[in-house]
Structure formats: structure tokens, C-alpha cells
Amino acid sequence: MAQETKTHDSVGKSEYTAVGKPTVRIEGIAKVTGQTKYADDLTFPHMLHAKILGSAHAHARIKSVDTSAARQHPGVEAVIAAADLPDYKMNPSNRRGVIFAVDEVLFEGQPIAAVLASDPHVAEEALALIEVEYELLTAVIDPITAMEDGSPLVRSAISDVDRSEEKGHVTIDVEQDEAEGAPSNIASKINFSRGDIDAGFAEADCVVEHTWRSAMVHQSYIEPHATVADFDNSGELSVWTSTQAPFYVRDELRQTLGIPENKIRVTATEVGGGFGGKIFLTELITAALAISVKRPVKYIMSRKEDMLAATPAPFAQVELKTGMKADGTLVALKAKLIYDSGAFPGAPVMPGCLFVGGYYTCPNLQIEGYEILTNKVSVGALRAPGAHNATHAIESHMDIMAHELGLDPLEVRMKNAVEEGDPLPSGQPYPRIGLKDCLQAISESDVWKGRRDAAGQANRGVGLAIGGWIGGLQPASAIVGLNSDGTIDVTVGSADISGTNTSFQQIAAEVLNLPLSSVNVTTGDTKTAPYAGMSAGSKTTYTVGKAVKLAAEDAKRQMLDIAAQRFEASPEELSVADGKVRLDGDDEKILTFERLGKMTTNFGARFAPVVGRGTMSTRKSAPGFSAQAAEVEIDPDTGAITVLGYAIVQDAGFAINPLSVEGQMQGGASQGLGIALSEEMEFDEEGRLLNANLLDYRLPTTRDLPPIEAIIVEVPSEDGPYGARMIGEPSIVPGGATIANAVADAIGVRVTEIPITPERVLRALGKL
Amino acid sequence: MGKVSISLIVNGRSCQIDVEPRWTLLETVREELRLTGTKEGCGTGDCGACSMIVDGKLITSCCMLAPQADGSDVTTIEGLLSNGDLHPVQRAFIETGGVQCGFCTPGMILATKALLDRTPKPTLDDVREGLAGNLCRCTGYTKIYEAVRAASNRES
Numbered sequence: 037m038a039q040e041t042k043t044h045d046s047v048g049k050s051e052y053t054a055v056g057k058p059t060v061r062i063e064g065i066a067k068v069t070g071q072t073k074y075a076d077d078l079t080f081p082h083m084l085h086a087k088i089l090g091s092a093h094a095h096a097r098i099k100s101v102d103t104s105a106a107r108q109h110p111g112v113e114a115v116i117a118a119a120d121l122p123d124y125k126m127n128p129s130n131r132r133g134v135i136f137a138v139d140e141v142l143f144e145g146q147p148i149a150a151v152l153a154s155d156p157h158v159a160e161e162a163l164a165l166i167e168v169e170y171e172l173l174t175a176v177i178d179p180i181t182a183m184e185d186g187s188p189l190v191r192s193a194i195s196d197v198d199r200s201e202e203k204g205h206v207t208i209d210v211e212q213d214e215a216e217g218a219p220s221n222i223a224s225k226i227n228f229s230r231g232d233i234d235a236g237f238a239e240a241d242c243v244v245e246h247t248w249r250s251a252m253v254h255q256s257y258i259e260p261h262a263t264v265a266d267f268d269n270s271g272e273l274s275v276w277t278s279t280q281a282p283f284y285v286r287d288e289l290r291q292t293l294g295i296p297e298n299k300i301r302v303t304a305t306e307v308g309g310g311f312g313g314k315i316f317l318t319e320l321i322t323a324a325l326a327i328s329v330k331r332p333v334k335y336i337m338s339r340k341e342d343m344l345a346a347t348p349a350p351f352a353q354v355e356l357k358t359g360m361k362a363d364g365t366l367v368a369l370k371a372k373l374i375y376d377s378g379a380f381p382g383a384p385v386m387p388g389c390l391f392v393g394g395y396y397t398c399p400n401l402q403i404e405g406y407e408i409l410t411n412k413v414s415v416g417a418l419r420a421p422g423a424h425n426a427t428h429a430i431e432s433h434m435d436i437m438a439h440e441l442g443l444d445p446l447e448v449r450m451k452n453a454v455e456e457g458d459p460l461p462s463g464q465p466y467p468r469i470g471l472k473d474c475l476q477a478i479s480e481s482d483v484w485k486g487r488r489d490a491a492g493q494a495n496r497g498v499g500l501a502i503g504g505w506i507g508g509l510q511p512a513s514a515i516v517g518l519n520s521d522g523t524i525d526v527t528v529g530s531a532d533i534s535g536t537n538t539s540f541q542q543i544a545a546e547v548l549n550l551p552l553s554s555v556n557v558t559t560g561d562t563k564t565a566p567y568a569g570m571s572a573g574s575k576t577t578y579t580v581g582k583a584v585k586l587a588a589e590d591a592k593r594q595m596l597d598i599a600a601q602r603f604e605a606s607p608e609e610l611s612v613a614d615g616k617v618r619l620d621g622d623d624e625k626i627l628t629f630e631r632l633g634k635m636t637t638n639f640g641a642r643f644a645p646v647v648g649r650g651t652m653s654t655r656k657s658a659p660g661f662s663a664q665a666a667e668v669e670i671d672p673d674t675g676a677i678t679v680l681g682y683a684i685v686q687d688a689g690f691a692i693n694p695l696s697v698e699g700q701m702q703g704g705a706s707q708g709l710g711i712a713l714s715e716e717m718e719f720d721e722e723g724r725l726l727n728a729n730l731l732d733y734r735l736p737t738t739r740d741l742p743p744i745e746a747i748i749v750e751v752p753s754e755d756g757p758y759g760a761r762m763i764g765e766p767s768i769v770p771g772g773a774t775i776a777n778a779v780a781d782a783i784g785v786r787v788t789e790i791p792i793t794p795e796r797v798l799r800a801l802g803k804l
Numbered sequence: 805m806g807k808v809s810i811s812l813i814v815n816g817r818s819c820q821i822d823v824e825p826r827w828t829l830l831e832t833v834r835e836e837l838r839l840t841g842t843k844e845g846c847g848t849g850d851c852g853a854c855s856m857i858v859d860g861k862l863i864t865s866c867c868m869l870a871p872q873a874d875g876s877d878v879t880t881i882e883g884l885l886s887n888g889d890l891h892p893v894q895r896a897f898i899e900t901g902g903v904q905c906g907f908c909t910p911g912m913i914l915a916t917k918a919l920l921d922r923t924p925k926p927t928l929d930d931v932r933e934g935l936a937g938n939l940c941r942c943t944g945y946t947k948i949y950e951a952v953r954a955a956s957n958r959e960s
Contacts, residue, residue, distance in 0.1 A: 061898065063906070065890070067906030068909060069841065069881065069884070069885060070840070070880070070882050076840075157824070258941055306905070309907060309942060698901065702944035703944045706943075707941070731848065736945075737939065738933075738935045738945050741946075744944050
């Protein structure tokens with residue numbers, strides 16, 4: 037293990053006073069008392085409610101849209117379809133560049149028209165009065181046949197694909213080849229290779245080849261998408277929205293609507309769950325409607341609309357062939373990854389290609405990835421987008437090969453696991469990482485240690501898997517100000533989706549040696565807050581946290597300078613503690629923060645206000661890894677899987693708030709368990725979603741999930757604040773493979789498709 | 805649509821409200837009383853975010869029409885504070901990290917209160933059964949189990 041690694045027993049016992057300690061949420065009281073304002077809780081004078089008519093078909097030509105009856109419906113203020121909008125700069129190749137379908141609908145639920153009324157029930161009634169005449173076109177549903185030559189086309193040709201959002205989730209220098217030549221449903225291709233693949237397989241003692249499938253799944257935040265927009269007579273657009281990415285929303289609105297960025301105010305209201313799915317969706321349509329009617333407009337997606345027409349995570353098929361020597365050395369890996377992108381480009385096949393061959397040193401690689409268009413809702417990010425699909429394949433193979441060679445699955449992983457300096461399939465070398473430390477720690481978890489007991493019991497099994505994420509990078513900034521009462525305000529532009537504002541409170545308190553109660557943190561809107569990238573790609577504490585640290589250090593320096601002038605001393609002779617600046621060795625020379633606050637804000641004050649500024653940009657990512665283990669029991673008659681125990685290890689670099697880090701780990705693991713066991717968006721042959729509700733689309737409930745054992749390891753990152761690294765996403769990645777391996781251990785046969793439903797278990801057992 | 809008058813006791817206060825018969829209790833409380841702490845996650849009774857306690861029973865208020873609640877005693881998340889102090893369940897959720905995005909939290913806290921009112925010392929199995937109607941997507945439930953245990957110890 038790396039020398040600087042701390043065992044989990046030392047987590048939370050750092051030498052620091054604020055960071056590294058379990059800390060309750062800064063916004064906790066507002067949330068438990070119901071006072072937190074989410075977008076749907078806002079209301080404005082003269083506000084209208086929007087209801088959207090979505091396409092009834094997955095693929096059709098729109099012959100006509102007749103809104104006259106809907107317009108006549110009492111209480112309706114406006115009905116708006118594509119033809120009613122001004123000439124905005126649409127980009128039909130991208131989901132983000134389309135408001136209403138024009139001429140052709142590409143997936144079920146695609147918006148066609150909106151009704152506005154002060155009473156949402158009235159708007160809903162009027163939707164039924166809109167007459168759309170469709171000419172049905174072939175709905176292309178299966179991505180595997182869709183990529184064949186001669187397949188019917190999903191849509192007219194695409195060009196000018198915008199991949200900016202994906203770069204916010206995973207930032208790496210890899211170019212995807214956009215499809216060229218004859219029109220086809222292949223939106224992009226990607227290739228990585230290394231060494232000599234045939235020679236690699238020739239020296240292998242064990243070669244395994246399988247095809248793995250993972251279902252389309254939905255982020256299923258409990259708060260559906262929600263936006264309120266207003267457009268005033270001076271031409272200023274205000275948007276209050278449940279987004280992880282307020283500045284990105286502003287930029288996208290500017291691009292399409294042509295409003296300068298300094299005339300757009302985006303306020304990220306509290307996000308009731310995002311997980312990558314709340315980047316940019318309802319903002320454009322709501323803003324366009326508000327501009328059309330010059331009144332505030334609220335658009336709240338119903339759960340059904342959100343299931344039909346948000347941005348879920350893709351189905352993927354991974355054809356994988358791997359070769360291993362008898363001593364457990366992985367020598368060859370050949371993979372073909374096919375990701376179903378839905379009706380617009382944007383499927384995360386690139387990270388899938390990176391991770392299918394990125395966990396283990398393997399001298400011979402050949403990886404190809406395809407992003408395929410189909411007439412389904414287009415996909416977006418879900419926590420480490422694309423990684424779980426690929427991980428399901430490679431981590432299943434590691435177990436199969438270990439089993440065939442009579443080797444221990446954990447030792448085989450340890451033998452091949454990547455370390456600092458080892459290359460990703462793209463060639464880019466890893467910085468310092470903690471994968472091996474995670475493997476070591478999972479071997480000490482209760483679940484893994486209990487595997488011999490499980491082995492003695494019929495239909496019980498234990499499995500493990502690993503997963504990782506590289507993360508995104510974006511510049512960030514922060515402001516730390518001293519108030520006249522000596523308290524501190526931290527202002528940032530990042531949406532707090534995971535407890536990051538609490539971590540910023542800890543960081544500022546640490547730098548300024550203050551109690552947490554003296555520091556408050558605000559997420560400002562895009563006109564008042566300093567810039568931050570989207571809260572996605574696990575980057576917020578890593579980047580904005582660093583800016584907060586720099587801003588707090590800047591504020592501290594300013595306070596020391598003022599005190600030094602006052603005491604006629606040098607700043608080096610001063611120290612800061614308990615809200616006071618002291619001249620070392622002189623008990624008389626003390627300036628409280630409150631005094632400093634007044635000296636910098638009062639009438640006629642001699643000193644300028646203390647405003648600390650922190651800005652940062654880094655190209656150095658801090659990948660996070662996780663290892664997980666599960667114990668399961670299978671009912672051989674029903675195929676039902678019971679998760680008896682689950683453990684997650686993750687390298688946090690440095691856990692600024694261990695309470696939040698554990699929460700991220702357990703939450704991500706539970707989403708991985710949903711992917712493994714029950715979550716699947718099911719479509720019929722015409723491309724209609726069969727389970728657009730939370731009863732038939734099965735999220736894990738308390739009945740499904742035992743307490744999850746969380747073990748933090750800390751291998752400091754090179755660039756993050758206090759060594760923190762990217763936290764939010766790795767936890768979702770290994771779940772599918774962990775359960776698949778545990779199930780195989782329990783029943784001795786492989787289920788190659790996730791979710792591993794009871795039906796698939798029975799099929800694998802030959803009982804169906 | 806014509807309105808009917810109903811009377812409710814909401815968090816201890818009597819109120820008379822004119823409602824359309826199609827309004828749910830959820831939208832009546834949120835839109836007419838402007839008590840927005842209760843959330844709508846699905847509108848079909850599947851997620852539990854809209855949980856309220858009506859006449860001592862935990863219900864999903866998105867599936868109860870307002871006239872059905874006529875004459876009822878309703879507790880929402882706003883009714884749990886007493887003299888400005890947090891309810892032990894609220895405190896436990898904050899302290900154990902049982903709150904993340906907060907959207908399921910009001911419903912989850914009311915479900916926990918209803919569980920502890922019935923079963924003051926629940927086993928882990930009781931908790932997993934008692935909260936099964938309330939979905940949380942952020943926590944994986946582990947810290948919610950801890951919150952329930954902490955609140956149960958505190959209340960006794």
C-alpha cells in the first residue's frame with residue numbers, strides 16, 4: 037500500500053479542527069422542517085402553468101398540429117407549438133438545441149406543443165384538445181440491428197454534434213469520430229488499441245468470451261424536473277430551476293435564444309436529486325414560453341413525462357474476449373461496445389471504452405465503441421455515465437477467469453490492478469490512485485471475510501467487483517467576505533447536490549481557524565456568484581473547494597495585513613484563532629474579527645473591506661476507485677435474490693466530511709444495486725415505454741437494501757484541497773458486477789444481463 | 805369547476821377551504837394553504853414524498869382527494885416543530901446524515917414518526933418494513949436506519 041495511505045480507522049481523526057470531521061449538513065434544519073424551497077415551491081404574481089403535449093409515437097411525421105380547439109378552452113391563455121416560436125437558433129442534431137418537434141417526432145413523449153393557463157388542471161384538459169395528425173414511420177428500437185447496413189434510419193442525418201455536456205462529466209483528451217459517409221444510425225465510433233492482440237491471446241492459458249447487456253435505466257431523482265422562468269420588459273430572462281449546472285444552463289439559453297449572458301439570471305434552486313440527469317432539459321422550453329407570453333411560467337414534469345422524456349442512461353451491449361495466463365496475468369482484452377443513444381447523440385461510449393480496459397494493466401488491447409441512434413428517448417448522464425455498463429463486463433470476466441484458473445478473485449485483481457503511471461486505453465497515464473488500497477480494504481470487510489461461511493450454505497454466494505471514474509474538470513472561483521460582526525460569508529456558483537456547501541463551510545473554518553457556526557455558505561445565481569462549472573463529474577469539492585480554500589487564505593492575508601499595520605508589526609508575527617488576530621508574545625495586541633469587520637465597513641473606515649478571492653483551473657484529475665462486495669441468497673423456486681450484506685470501499689483522497697462521503701458511497705452503491713437487481717426501462721416493439729411510473733420501474737426500497745458497510749480509504753490526490761479527490765461517482769460503478777459475481781457464486785451459473793431479475797435467474801437455471 | 809367547502813385541522817389549526825372536488829389533499833395543502841414542505845414525487849402513490857399523517861394514519865396525500873379529508877386532523881412536516889424545537893426524529897435525521905437532497909425527507913420523517921408511534925422500539929426488520937413505502941434515491945437508506953434508531957433511543 038502507498039505510504040501515505042491511511043486506514044479507515046484513522047478517517048475523521050485528522051490533525052485539522054474542521055476538515056476531516058463528520059459534519060452535519062449546513063442546510064439540514066431547513067430540509068427536515070420542509071422550509072427548503074425547491075422550484076415547484078416558488079410562485080409569482082400572474083404566473084402561468086405549462087403543460088406539454090408529448091408525441092404519442094416513437095417515430096412519425098407530423099402532418100399537422102391543430103391547436104384551435106385547445107385555444108378556445110375556457111381559462112387557456114396560450115397554446116404554443118413550433119410554428120408559434122420566433123426564429124431561434126435551433127440545432128436539430130442535439131437534444132439541447134430543440135424545443136418542439138418540427139415535422140418529425142423521434143421518440144415517444146417528445147414535446148410537440150404547450151398549453152398555458154393559470155390553473156394547471158385547465159392546461160391539462162386542453163392538451164387533450166390538440167389534434168396532431170401523424171404519419172407513422174418505422175420505429176427503430178434495437179440498437180444492434182439499427183447499426184447494420186440497410187437498417188431503416190432513426191432520423192435525418194445529423195451534423196454539428198455538441199459534446200460540451202459530456203465533457204463536464206468526464207474530461208479527457210479523446211476525440212470521437214463522428215459518423216461519415218452514407219447516412220446510418222451510427223452516431224460515432226471510437227477505437228483504442230495497444231500491443232498485439234493476436235499474440236496476447238496466443239500466450240493466454242484461459243480465454244473467455246461473452247456478450248453482456250445492461251438495461252436502459254432512469255436517474256429517478258424523487259423531484260421531477262422543475263423550472264420557473266420570467267422575462268421582463270427590459271429583456272432580462274430569469275430562470276429558477278432544478279439544475280446541477282446553472283452557468284451551463286445560462287450558456288445554452290444564450291446560444292439558442294440569443295440573449296446575452298449578462299441578461300440571463302439562472303438560479304439553481306435546491307436540487308431534489310440529480311445524479312447527472314439534471315443538467316439542462318426543461319429550462320429552454322420554459323424560458324421560450326415565458327418569452328412568448330411575457331409572464332412567469334412554471335413547468336413541472338409529471339413523473340410519467342420525466343420517465344418518458346428526460347435523459348436516462350443507456351442500454352449497452354459489450355462483447356468481451358479476455359485472455360489470462362495460468363499465473364493470473366491478464367494478457368489480452370478485446371471489446372466491442374455498443375451504446376444505445378436514443379434519438380440524439382450523447383451516449384457515454386467513450387468512458388465505457390476507457391474503463392473496460394482501464395482497470396488492469398494489459399499489454400494487448402483492442403477496443404471499439406459505437407454510439408447508435410434509435411427511436412427512444414435520448415440518453416444523458418447518470419453518475420459515472422457509461423462506466424457501469426463496461427464494468428459489468430470486465431469485472432464478470434475477472435471472476436470467470438479466476439474461477440477457471442483456480443485462483444482467488446481478489447488476488448487476481450490485485451495482481452493486475454493499475455497504479456500511478458499505468459496508462460488508460462487512451463494512453464494517458466494515471467496520476468496517483470488508490471485502487472489497490474481499495475482492494476486491500478474490501479478484503480477486510482465483514483462481507484468478504486464471511487464468504488467461507490456462505491460457501492457452506494446452498495444458494496448463498498459472495499462476490500466482489502471494482503469500479504472507477506476519472507471525473508470532469510472545469511475552472512472554479514469563490515468569494516470569502518468578512519462581515520461587520522466578524523462572521524464569514526462564502527459565496528459560490530456551484531449547485532450543492534451532495535453536501536458540498538457543508539464542505540466549503542469546513543474548509544473556510546479551517547483556514548480561518550473559526551468555529552463552523554461563524555461561517556455561512558451561499559450558492560448565488562449566475563449574475564451574482566463567481567463562476568463555477570457544473571456540479572457533475574465528481575468535481576465540485578475538488579475544484580470549487582480549492583477555490584474556497586484559496587479565497588479564505590486570501591481573506592486571511594488581508595486581515596493579517598490590516599492587523600499588521602495596526603500593530604506596526606509584520607504579518608508573520610501574527611496568528612489567527614478563535615475569531616481573533618493576535619500579535620505573538622503580546623497579550624494586549626488582539627483584534628477580533630468583529631473589530632476588523634467594523635474597521636473595514638464603518639463610515640469613514642480607514643481600511644477597505646475584506647473580500648477574499650479564489651480562482652483555480654486544473655488539468656489534473658484525481659480518479660476515484662471503489663471496491664464492493666455482496667452476499668446474496670437465491671430462492672431457487674422463484675429466482676428472487678436477497679441481498680444479505682453489502683460493503684463498499686472507496687478512496688476519498690481525504691474525506692473533508694466523512695459523514696457526507698459515506699452518504700455518497702452508500703447512495704451510489706444503492707443505485708448500483710438498483711441497476712443490478714431491478715431497474716430497467718422496458719419498451720415495446722413500437723418504442724413505447726411500458727413502465728413509465730415508479731411502481732413498475734422498480735427502485736430499491738428499504739425492503740431490498742440491508743445496511744451498507746462503508747469503508748473510506750484515503751490516498752491523497754495531488755491537487756485537491758487537503759488531498760480530497762473525486763467522490764460522487766465511483767460508488768455506482770461496481771454494483772452490477774458485484775451482484776452478478778455473487779449470484780454466480782451462489783448458483784454456479786452466469787446471468788449475463790443486468791438487472792438480474794428473478795426471471796433471468798430462473799432462465800439461467802434452465803427453469804424457464 | 806364548482807367548489808365545495810371542507811374543514812380540516814392542519815397542524816393543530818382549524819381551517820375552512822373551498823376546493824374543487826378533483827383537488828388532492830396534497831395540492832390543497834400546498835397551493836391553498838401554501839404549506840409547501842410536503843412534496844410531490846410521482847402523483848401515483850408510489851414514492852411516499854407526499855406522506856402526511858391523517859387521523860393518526862400515514863397516507864400518500866397525492867392519492868387522497870381533498871373532500872375525502874373533510875373533517876380530518878392532518879399533520880404535515882410543518883407541524884412537527886414544537887415551540888420552535890425540532891422533533892427528535894428531525895434532529896436524528898440531521899445528525900446521522902439521513903438527509904441528503906431533502907426531497908423525500910418530509911415524507912420519510914413523517915413515515916418514521918408514524919412507525920415510532922406504533923412501534924417505539926423497532927427492530928431493523930420493523931424499520932425496513934415500516935419505511936418501504938417511502939423511496940429515497942440519495943442515501944441508500946443506511947443512514948436513515950441509523951436515524952430511526954437514534955430517534956427511537958431519544959424518544960424513550
